[in-house]
Amino acid sequence: MNAALIVIFATIAGVLALGLRARHGRDMNLEQWTVGGRGFGTILVFVLMAGEIYTTFTFLGGSGFAYGHGAPAFYILSYGCLAYILSYWLLPPIWRYAKEHRLIAQPDFFARKYDSPALGVLVALVGIVALIPYLVLQLKGLGIIVDTAAYGAIAPTTAIWIGAAVVTAYVMVSGIHGSAWTAVVKDTTILAVVLFLGIYLPLHYYSGYGAMFQAIQAAKPDFLALPPQGESLAWFDSTVLLTALGFYMWPHTFGSLYTAKEERAFRRNAALLPLYQIILLFVFFVGFAAILKVPGLKGSEIDLSLLRLSAQTFDSWFVGVIGAAGVLTAIVPGSMILMASATLLANTIFRAFQPQATDAIVSRTAKLLVPVVALVSVAFTLRGGTTIVALLLMGYSFVTQLFPALIACLLPRNPVTKEGAFAGILIGVAAVAATSLTHTTIAALFPALPEALRDLNIGIVALVLNLLTMGLVSAVTRRHAAYA
Amino acid sequence: MALVRWLAVLPFLGILVGTPFFNRVEPLVLGMPLLLAWIIMWIILTAAIMALIYLLDPANRDVPEHRP
Numbered sequence: 001m002n003a004a005l006i007v008i009f010a011t012i013a014g015v016l017a018l019g020l021r022a023r024h025g026r027d028m029n030l031e032q033w034t035v036g037g038r039g040f041g042t043i044l045v046f047v048l049m050a051g052e053i054y055t056t057f058t059f060l061g062g063s064g065f066a067y068g069h070g071a072p073a074f075y076i077l078s079y080g081c082l083a084y085i086l087s088y089w090l091l092p093p094i095w096r097y098a099k100e101h102r103l104i105a106q107p108d109f110f111a112r113k114y115d116s117p118a119l120g121v122l123v124a125l126v127g128i129v130a131l132i133p134y135l136v137l138q139l140k141g142l143g144i145i146v147d148t149a150a151y152g153a154i155a156p157t158t159a160i161w162i163g164a165a166v167v168t169a170y171v172m173v174s175g176i177h178g179s180a181w182t183a184v185v186k187d188t189t190i191l192a193v194v195l196f197l198g199i200y201l202p203l204h205y206y207s208g209y210g211a212m213f214q215a216i217q218a219a220k221p222d223f224l225a226l227p228p229q230g231e232s233l234a235w236f237d238s239t240v241l242l243t244a245l246g247f248y249m250w251p252h253t254f255g256s257l258y259t260a261k262e263e264r265a266f267r268r269n270a271a272l273l274p275l276y277q278i279i280l281l282f283v284f285f286v287g288f289a290a291i292l293k294v295p296g297l298k299g300s301e302i303d304l305s306l307l308r309l310s311a312q313t314f315d316s317w318f319v320g321v322i323g324a325a326g327v328l329t330a331i332v333p334g335s336m337i338l339m340a341s342a343t344l345l346a347n348t349i350f351r352a353f354q355p356q357a358t359d360a361i362v363s364r365t366a367k368l369l370v371p372v373v374a375l376v377s378v379a380f381t382l383r384g385g386t387t388i389v390a391l392l393l394m395g396y397s398f399v400t401q402l403f404p405a406l407i408a409c410l411l412p413r414n415p416v417t418k419e420g421a422f423a424g425i426l427i428g429v430a431a432v433a434a435t436s437l438t439h440t441t442i443a444a445l446f447p448a449l450p451e452a453l454r455d456l457n458i459g460i461v462a463l464v465l466n467l468l469t470m471g472l473v474s475a476v477t478r479r480h481a482a483y484a
Numbered sequence: 485m486a487l488v489r490w491l492a493v494l495p496f497l498g499i500l501v502g503t504p505f506f507n508r509v510e511p512l513v514l515g516m517p518l519l520l521a522w523i524i525m526w527i528i529l530t531a532a533i534m535a536l537i538y539l540l541d542p543a544n545r546d547v548p549e550h551r552p
Contacts, residue, residue: 071507077523078499081530082505083490090532210515217509217517224509224517233507264544271534277527286518 004149007320011327012166018182019174055333056141056285059326060303061388066287068302068387072222072231073284076389078240081274083247088270090248090351092263093410099258105340107348108252110402116418117352119417119425123402124348126429127251131341134250135377137391138334139163140303143381144329148307149323151316153382160381166327167334168374171342172367174335186328191279195473201309203291209285216291223291229451237459239393245463246400252333252340300387342369395437397459401428401466408470416470419477424470429474431462488540491533498526 014183058076066073103109106127111120142163147156154162206212216223226233248254258404260266283306290305294312297305310322346366351357357365408416416424435441435458441462443454506522513521538544 071517071519072525074520077527081527081546082496082499085495085530085534088492088537099488104492208515210512213509213512213515213517222509225507225519226503236503267538267541267544271531271538274527274531274534278524281520 002149002151002153003315003317004151004320004323005146005153007317008146008149008323010402011324012331015182015328015331016166016170016173018185054331056138056326057388057392058280059194059329060141060144060306061137061392062280062283063287063290063306064303064387066284066387067305069231069292070220071226071391072236072388073287075236075239075243077277077280077284079247080277080280081241082244084270084273086244086463087248087273088267090410091257091266093341094254094406095257095260095263095266103254103258104375105343105347106251109254110405110409110421111348113414114405114418114421116422119405119418119422120348121352122422122425124344126134126346126398126402126425128341128428129433131251131337131344132373132377132380132396133391133395135334135337135341135373136380137388138167138330138337139377139381140388140391142166142330142334143325144304144307145326148304148311149319151311152276157382160378163330164374164378164381167331167338168371170331171335171338171370182328182332185394186325186332189325190329193322194279194282194286197306197310198285198427199323201313202285204313205289212289213283216288219292220260224288229409230455232451232455234452234455235457238455238460242400242457242459242463243396245395245403246396246459249402249406250340250395251344251399252336255340256336256345303388338370338373339366341373342366345369345373393457393459394432397432397436397457397462398429399433400459400463404463404467404470410467415474417474417477420470420472420474423473424466427469428462428466431465432459435462488537492537494533495526495530498529499523502526 041100061191062073062076065076097103097113098109101108101112103112105124107120107124110123111117139160143156143160146154146159146162150159202209202212206215213224226236257266286306286309290309294305294308297308307319307322307326314322343366346362346369350365351362354361400423405416405421408414408421440457441454442456444448446454502522503519507519509517510520511518516524
């Protein structure tokens with residue numbers, strides 16, 4: 001075993017120990033297990049929210065996308081910023097309603113607002129479908145880290161299994177309290193590692209940022225501007241919009257909103273969190289530095305660029321430190337996502353069929369479902385072939401379909417009926433599922449369309465179908481109700 | 485406050501509508517490609533705008549900082 005692997009496995013052991021300690025030997029009921037007893041202060045909520053936002057996706061996926069795609073990666077900088085603006089007005093009413101009705105999960109919110117348990121089940125299903133690619137990308141990241149740090153001694157498949165086992169064990173021992181404390185460790189480590197890499201690598205290899213970007217411009221002209229076709233301006237705008245609207249629609253993000261003590265925390269975060277986006281910049285600098293130094297990574301291999309460049313530059317023990325930071329960024333959100341999907345399954349879907357089940361039974365079911373969800377995700381991860389960014393965009397296409405129904409129910413007089421919300425979400429999700437499963441694009445379906453329309457993100461097109469259906473069905477059912 | 489709130493629209497315009505006008509690599513700004521520098525500028529402006537809105541919003545005042 002080399003120095004890199006020793007550092008990484010020591011970190012994993014430390015994280016599991018923290019998770020065990022965080023439980024304080026208390027018995028936790030379902031509400032404590034998922035939302036930490038609603039007692040976290042502003043700083044912890046800030047760390048928790050930031051902790052979920054900075055994941056394997058930004059660390060490996062962001063640098064990989066910058067390396068392989070260039071300027072289109074800037075969408076990752078942009079959408080969070082716009083989402084935080086929306087959060088100022090969006091989150092406080094959600095939090096107030098959830099607190100008032102003692103809700104613990106996202107589907108409860110829709111079910112209660114629309115007075116429709118069926119809608120709750122649909123929202124839970126959409127959440128689970130969207131969470132799977134999100135969990136797959138964390139496992140993929142863990143696999144890449146262990147594989148690279150072992151310098152080929154551990155097969156990628158074994159590495160993915162190790163990653164899945166660690167995340168599962170972590171969730172089983174700790175619940176959300178473990179996540180919060182590990183998030184503190186994770187956020188400081190990842191910040192230090194990303195800042196160091198983003199500053200050191202461009203200076204070391206190019207002696208400056210300007211020189212690095214000039215070298216890239218000379219070797220690959222206009223790689224750092226949006227191309228006229230494909231990931232063009234239309235793609236950029238539609239993708240930024242899709243992901244900004246979907247930002248808080250994730251079941252685990254939505255659920256963690258309930259942990260805040262007071263609603264002002266959200267408004268303060270709306271001013272603080274945009275600045276946090278700037279650390280993403282340093283991750284891009286690493287990806288850009290790799291373009292000319294570890295050339296030739298193709299397809300889903302682009303996600304390896306940060307670690308390949310690190311392995312080529314540093315001693316084994318330091319590659320271990322970078323890998324350990326990466327492991328933390330995968331475990332924290334990975335455990336959140338895993339817990340959110342198990343809770344969704346148990347609390348909404350299991351309960352829909354077993355309405356008389358007690359909290360204790362639902363809580364036990366949630367814990368039993370954790371390894372099941374992990375196994376399903378491993379199965380998808382082993383199929384491979386997709387980049388980390390593509391996986392997250394697929395998840396976003398699903399989860400953003402919940403946005404119109406959410407906004408409508410926050411209005412003083414909700415113009416959307418439960419039938420309208422149900423039909424809209426169903427059509428939107430079906431459109432995304434059909435195009436994802438058949439790997440088709442708008443350009444392939446309608447080659448005659450102008451370029452700007454062909455490059456639109458499929459999730460936005462599905463959102464338009466969703467809105468049209470929602471409006472139409474609401475109008476019909478409302479009139480029906482009026483005559484009834 | 486009512487008027488200040490509309491400042492929050494600016495980052496949407498800057499990032500979604502302004503991007504075509506700055507979709508170039510050169511000239512480099514602070515060593516960064518022009519498009520990247522444009523987006524970074526909007527991130528900083530967003531934080532400033534939201535901080536201003538937070539400070540002027542009456543909903544954030546008259547609440548004790550620490551409740552028992």
